[in-house]
Amino acid sequence: MAKLSGLPLPAEYLHKELWVAGIVYFPLETELLKTAKALGCRTVSGGGMPVCQAVDAMPIFTGREPDAERMFAHFQTLLDR
Helix, strand or coil, X not given: CHHHCCCCCCHHHCCCCCEEECCCCCCCCCHXXXXXXXXXXXXXXXXXXXXXXXXXXXXXXXXXXXXXXXXHHHHHHHHCC
């Protein structure tokens, strides 16, 4: 998101009664999520999106059932690099 920094909406639209979800996963914590957290919103990052897509796609492409927890744990290690 370095090329598209900033918020996609005015910060004054955010308030603590909102859930704010992101679909960006690099970086996991975008400026939108940082701002929302600071204002007391509940947030969820986009980290689950690529993992859930892979979990759904794996049986289609390989015929094998994936271990979603293991895949998410591996994804977390990629973020730590």
